[in-house]
Amino acid sequence: MSNIRNFCIIAHIDHGKSTLADRLIQLCGAVEDRKFRDQILDSMDIERERGITIKSNTITLDYTAKDGQQYQLNLIDTPGHVDFSHEVRRSLMSCEGALLLVDASQGVEAQTVANLYLALEYDLELVPVINKIDLPAADIDRVKDEIEKDLGLDPDEAVCCSAKLGQGIEDVLEAIVTKLPAPQRDTGAPTRALVFDAQYDPYRGVVLYCRVKEGSLRPGQTIRFMNSGKEHTLEEVGRLRLTRAPQKTLEAGEVGYLLAGIKTVRDVAIGDTLTDGSNPAPEPLAGYKKAKPVVFSSIYPMASDDYPELVKALDKLVLNDAALTFEKDSSAALGYGFRCGFLGLLHLEVVQERLQREYGLSLLLSAPSVRYHVVLENGETVSVDNPSYYPDPSTIAGAEEPFIKGSVMIPERYIGTVMELCRERRGENIQFNYLAQKRVELTAELPLAEVLFDFYDRLKSSTQGYGSFDYEVLDYRPTDLVKIDILVNGEPVDALAQLAHRERARLRALHYCDRLAENIPKHQFKIAIQGAIGGKIIARSNIQALRKDVTAKCYGGDITRKRKLLEKQKEGKKRMKTVGAVDIPQDAFVAVLKTDTDS
Amino acid sequence: MSDRYAGLYLHVPFCTRVCPYCDFAVRTGDAEKRRSYIEALLEEIDLHAGTAPTFDTIYFGGGTPSCLEPDDLGRVVARLRARLSTVEDPWIFLEANPEDVTPRRAAAWKRIGVRTVSLGVQSFDADELAFLGRGHSPGQARDAIRVCRETGFHTVSIDLIYGLPGQTTDTWHRRLDAAIETEPDHLACYQLTIHDGTRFALLERRGELTQLQDDGQAAVFRATHEHLNAAGYAGYEVAAFAIDPGHRSRHNRKYWNHTPYLGLGPSAHSFDGSTRWWNHRTMDPWQQAIERGKKPIDNAETLSRRDLLLETLMTGLRTYRGIDTADIRRRFGTDLLATNAELVERLHANGLVKRHASRLIPTLDGLAVADSLAAMFRL
Numbered sequence: 012m013s014n015i016r017n018f019c020i021i022a023h024i025d026h027g028k029s030t031l032a033d034r035l036i037q038l039c040g041a042v043e044d045r046k047f048r049d050q051i052l053d054s055m056d057i058e059r060e061r062g063i064t065i066k067s068n069t070i071t072l073d074y075t076a077k078d079g080q081q082y083q084l085n086l087i088d089t090p091g092h093v094d095f096s097h098e099v100r101r102s103l104m105s106c107e108g109a110l111l112l113v114d115a116s117q118g119v120e121a122q123t124v125a126n127l128y129l130a131l132e133y134d135l136e137l138v139p140v141i142n143k144i145d146l147p148a149a150d151i152d153r154v155k156d157e158i159e160k161d162l163g164l165d166p167d168e169a170v171c172c173s174a175k176l177g178q179g180i181e182d183v184l185e186a187i188v189t190k191l192p193a194p195q196r197d198t199g200a201p202t203r204a205l206v207f208d209a210q211y212d213p214y215r216g217v218v219l220y221c222r223v224k225e226g227s228l229r230p231g232q233t234i235r236f237m238n239s240g241k242e243h244t245l246e247e248v249g250r251l252r253l254t255r256a257p258q259k260t261l262e263a264g265e266v267g268y269l270l271a272g273i274k275t276v277r278d279v280a281i282g283d284t285l286t287d288g289s290n291p292a293p294e295p296l297a298g299y300k301k302a303k304p305v306v307f308s309s310i311y312p313m314a315s316d317d318y319p320e321l322v323k324a325l326d327k328l329v330l331n332d333a334a335l336t337f338e339k340d341s342s343a344a345l346g347y348g349f350r351c352g353f354l355g356l357l358h359l360e361v362v363q364e365r366l367q368r369e370y371g372l373s374l375l376l377s378a379p380s381v382r383y384h385v386v387l388e389n390g391e392t393v394s395v396d397n398p399s400y401y402p403d404p405s406t407i408a409g410a411e412e413p414f415i416k417g418s419v420m421i422p423e424r425y426i427g428t429v430m431e432l433c434r435e436r437r438g439e440n441i442q443f444n445y446l447a448q449k450r451v452e453l454t455a456e457l458p459l460a461e462v463l464f465d466f467y468d469r470l471k472s473s474t475q476g477y478g479s480f481d482y483e484v485l486d487y488r489p490t491d492l493v494k495i496d497i498l499v500n501g502e503p504v505d506a507l508a509q510l511a512h513r514e515r516a517r518l519r520a521l522h523y524c525d526r527l528a529e530n531i532p533k534h535q536f537k538i539a540i541q542g543a544i545g546g547k548i549i550a551r552s553n554i555q556a557l558r559k560d561v562t563a564k565c566y567g568g569d570i571t572r573k574r575k576l577l578e579k580q581k582e583g584k585k586r587m588k589t590v591g592a593v594d595i596p597q598d599a600f601v602a603v604l605k606t607d608t609d610s
Numbered sequence: 611m612s613d614r615y616a617g618l619y620l621h622v623p624f625c626t627r628v629c630p631y632c633d634f635a636v637r638t639g640d641a642e643k644r645r646s647y648i649e650a651l652l653e654e655i656d657l658h659a660g661t662a663p664t665f666d667t668i669y670f671g672g673g674t675p676s677c678l679e680p681d682d683l684g685r686v687v688a689r690l691r692a693r694l695s696t697v698e699d700p701w702i703f704l705e706a707n708p709e710d711v712t713p714r715r716a717a718a719w720k721r722i723g724v725r726t727v728s729l730g731v732q733s734f735d736a737d738e739l740a741f742l743g744r745g746h747s748p749g750q751a752r753d754a755i756r757v758c759r760e761t762g763f764h765t766v767s768i769d770l771i772y773g774l775p776g777q778t779t780d781t782w783h784r785r786l787d788a789a790i791e792t793e794p795d796h797l798a799c800y801q802l803t804i805h806d807g808t809r810f811a812l813l814e815r816r817g818e819l820t821q822l823q824d825d826g827q828a829a830v831f832r833a834t835h836e837h838l839n840a841a842g843y844a845g846y847e848v849a850a851f852a853i854d855p856g857h858r859s860r861h862n863r864k865y866w867n868h869t870p871y872l873g874l875g876p877s878a879h880s881f882d883g884s885t886r887w888w889n890h891r892t893m894d895p896w897q898q899a900i901e902r903g904k905k906p907i908d909n910a911e912t913l914s915r916r917d918l919l920l921e922t923l924m925t926g927l928r929t930y931r932g933i934d935t936a937d938i939r940r941r942f943g944t945d946l947l948a949t950n951a952e953l954v955e956r957l958h959a960n961g962l963v964k965r966h967a968s969r970l971i972p973t974l975d976g977l978a979v980a981d982s983l984a985a986m987f988r989l
Contacts, residue, residue, distance in 0.1 A: 533824070535979050535986070536960040556960075558828030561848050561928065561980040568619055568871050568879035571886050571911060573981075574921050580985040592956060 022112035097302035105222035108191030194264030202226025233288030304352025311348035500591030530599035615666035621875030630809035676706030680718035767796035932971035
């Protein structure tokens with residue numbers, strides 16, 4: 012057991028985590044070279060295309076070290092994006108140590124720091140690894156300086172490598188063996204195992220990934236989820252090679268998978284503790300935090316006929332995305348759909364893309380919203396994440412919105428720009444402290460709602476790509492919340508309603524009005540598009556009436572051709588949503604709801 | 611309401627030159643081609659002998675029918691009267707280019723029985739004519755009108771094109787005045803439309819030609835109707851104006867009111883009250899079918915009740931008379947005023963239609979968007 016190492020790689024996005032994992036896997040011969048492909052642990056198309064890891068993944072490697080002994084290395088790959096920090100937490104809880112990967116040219120970034128704190132929270136041993144040393148812009152001395160000053164780690168412990176070229180990979184493996192501790196072994200105590208992930212196998216049902224902390228797991232055993240109390244009979248346990256490798260037992264200290272005939276991941280609380288049903292442990296493992304959705308949006312099928320398809324697709328999708336929540340929703344303009352909860356904007360995008368790509372659905376998403384707390388005059392507090400359920404304003408005493416603590420790391424020269432951006436986004440308590448090498452960490456308390464709309468893009472563009480960003484949810488704070496209605500010829504378009512801070516309402520409404528005006532074709536009458544708070548109009552845009560569309564020639568007896576043109580017009584109208592006698596094409600909703608260029 | 615007698619259309623696919631805005635089935639052709647066309651047309655007439663209805667209008671359209679020899683036109687008319695059933699004195703229409711009009715030819719047309727000459731004047735401005743690629747001068751146009759007048763045709767009609775790039779209501783008023791001065795009986799004013807596959811479409815793609823915008827088009831459309839109506843030329847359709855009801859086109863109205871018509875020649879369309887069919891668009895397949903003794907039909911469609919209703923709205927709303935909802939209820943069993951009450955109310959409130967007894971009559975603003983009005987009705 013002293014030859015087991017459970018570790019993960021933590022890094023800022025793009026610092027080369029998946030590439031390093033690839034090299035470790037190759038060097039340990041876990042996969043034949045001819046079967047190898049890049050980012051081998053990233054199985055989803057989206058992960059490969061975007062070069063990001065969304066789902067954790069785990070693999071067991073056999074490594075014969077320089078001391079002549081064979082080691083079992085369990086690499087738990089973690090997502091790199093802040094949206095998925097709950098997955099990172101669970102992975103960290105399954106490990107004794109971590110490689111903290113730093114890009115030799117970019118240096119320490121916001122997520123590097125955030126991940127360091129997370130790892131320290133779980134008492135992990137850390138080995139700094141400086142990657143991409145082959146880059147012309149690599150500056151190892153500077154990065155070592157940052158590792159010492161910004162992270163408080165010993166720079167002399169740092170291992171240098173180039174995962175891309177395969178340089179220094181053995182040094183990394185040796186560091187894992189020599190510097191990271193072996194797991195504590197307590198096989199005698201009642202069984203406790205942490206479920207840190209689950210995937211869905213269409214033939215075997217749910218595959219649970221777990222780290223056995225105490226005791227052992229073996230087929231035939233009755234296991235119990237300590238939080239939910241549900242029991243199942245273990246069918247199979249084993250190690251995670253590139254495919255599943257069954258074993259007789261999984262012992263304390265090991266990482267592996269188990270199958271127990273569980274039908275859907277909905278039935279599994281990831282992060283829950285498993286114990287032996289006949290000899291239960293008194294307490295579950297501590298430290299687990301459940302992932303809570305923070306961003307909400309309604310998803311509608313483009314064609315309302317596709318609603319049953321959407322139902323099926325969501326049911327399948329949640330089989331391996333336990334963080335996604337959804338419930339039925341309906342809109343007068345867009346028909347039936349679902350109100351979904353996401354861990355963040357990236358999660359939202361990933362879900363949208365998977366639904367469109369893996370299930371061939373064409374979708375429309377309403378403007379993302381955070382969850383507000385609305386305090387009523389009668390003292391009651393209600394949570395509102397859907398503008399449709401915003402209470403009658405006359406009954407509202409006040410509202411609160413979620414705040415985050417955002418952390419931005421930037422070269423010193425961008426302080427002014429970024430402070431300005433934070434202030435513009437209603438940032439409070441903006442602070443900065445100097446790091447090594449003329450770099451600054453700027454922290455601010457920001458409304459989450461303000462970060463949802465293109466904050467990260469703006470940060471990137473205003474710092475020429477140098478700014479890195481990370482956040483954690485803080486608390487709820489009082490806010491001046493209003494509901495913006497978008498009216499077309501006096502009738503509200505429910506799918507476009509949204510909640511916003513009063514100060515931001517006018518701009519948001521103007522943006523919506525202008526976008527709609529650009530994308531609704533002219534009608535035979537003038538169309539007024541308005542943004543309103545209650546009865547008060549705060550923004551307006553007009554579409555002039557169509558003045559001329561008659562083609563003067565009537566083609567001898569060729570009435571057919573002309574009728575067919577009209578048929579086309581009529582066909583087109585069918586695919587539009589009619590509000591206030593105005594036909595709104597789907598394109599207009601898409602254009603309006605796109606967040607990329609939100610003002 | 612349909613007319614009592616059917617209409618006959620003959621498509622002449624020849625032009626001495628192809629205009630840059632034209633997307634009709636036309637070609638330039640040598641004398642040999644024209645001769646073989648006439649022979650094929652005569653045979654096509656024979657193919658319909660005994661089956662066609664009785665006609666009271668014969669319309670030579672194109673293309674440029676006036677570029678055919680009057681003798682050939684005469685042979686066609688003689689064959690029509692011999693093989694098909696016509697009224698005693700059918701009304702013959704002839705489209706003509708001003709440069710083809712000479713006193714001798716005009717007299718020959720008159721002898722054949724032509725009563726309406728429709729002159730492709732297009733403009734009385736030399737620059738505009740050059741832009742439109744026409745082969746005549748403003749002077750030739752005036753001469754042609756005078757010759758026709760002196761020949762004693764019942765109706766002299768002129769075609770004009772408006773909405774040219776850069777045209778304003780001012781310049782267009784001047785062109786209309788020039789037309790009115792020549793005292794035609796009838797005017798057909800077509801707004802320039804750029805069709806795919808024409809030279810103008812190519813120029814537009816290259817950015818060398820810009821069409822008038824929606825507002826500009828609406829302005830000249832309105833100007834056309836207001837100016838001509840004020841000058842005594844009463845409009846009766848989006849593009850048609852007559853000095854008195856007797857000079858309105860009795861052929862075109864058949865297309866608008868579902869009267870049967872037979873079309874002969876390449877690309878010509880026919881309709882028998884429920885089915886519409888059309889000939890091969892180009893000369894060769896058209897001619898080959900006839901040589902094999904077959905009707906040169908490319909394709910056909912049978913109109914559903916809904917198709918007929920949509921066409922009734924489409925063509926009706928392009929006319930000053932509008933649509934008669936009582937007539938529609940009798941023909942189709944649909945009471946539009948009930949099934950589209952809200953729409954009718956809205957169109958009325960927005961000044962696009964007026965109601966007169968059971969009729970819905972488009973206003974001038976309504977006529978300008980007649981195409982989309984028809985598409986709005988729930989059928």
